[in-house]
Amino acid sequence: MKIASWNVNSLNVRLPHLLDWLAAARPDVVALQETKLEDARFPAEALAQAGYACAFHGQKTYNGVAILAREGAIEDVQAGIPGFADEQARALAATVGGVRIIDLYVVNGQAVGSEKYDYKLRWLAAAHDWIAAERARHPDLVVLGDFNIAPDDRDVHDPAAWGDDSILTSSAERAALRRLLELGLHDSFRLFESGGGHFSWWDYRAAGFRRNLGLRIDLVLASDALRPRLTAAGIDREPRAWERPSDHAPVWLELG
């Protein structure tokens, strides 16, 4: 069972890339972020033709998350973080093939100390409590998406430039991510690769991808119970090199 995450940065623009990638990579479950589509405009028919059922939680212009599943049903769908009033469509959970899937588009936060940064930390605290409850109900749990946090210096092209004062790498953000992992979740990529230089996002500006000036901020977390089934995890850089790409690459894990 291959479970993937991809921030597509507009599903309207990226649908051809998504369809090409689904056909090539054949994931069983895909979590999408930044669909930027109202639910009425979600391309459910085109994805059904490609063999994928969909659950989606979107809005106009910004944000938007979706879960796709090849074969098998999408069950017990939850849109948004329960009990957390949020105008932004950033979270979606569903059960597929007995695995609970939680798709997160974590707040970017813009700059340390800004209002958006406060919102990011409050959002992460609410997500933590929700995930704790979900984990108690569903031992087989995968939490994945665009976390907008680089876990440590190996996940940053220039740790001197990306430190405690920077958004995506500040100590409060990294501590919030650690609190999620302390619920009994594992950063699947790090179970297979301990080296640096592996990124999932490259800025469109300044030829970031060509120069590999990236960050690893897209993560697939697997619960303790799933760890014995984990056979592989990785980042698929190829779609980032396609014409008119998303600024993020798909990330994935494989369960035996």
Add this chain to the structure above:
DNA sequence: ATGGTTGATTTTCAA
């Protein structure tokens, strides 16, 4: 190299 690019809707905002 303190810039640069992309997307959705504007006359900027968010990333």
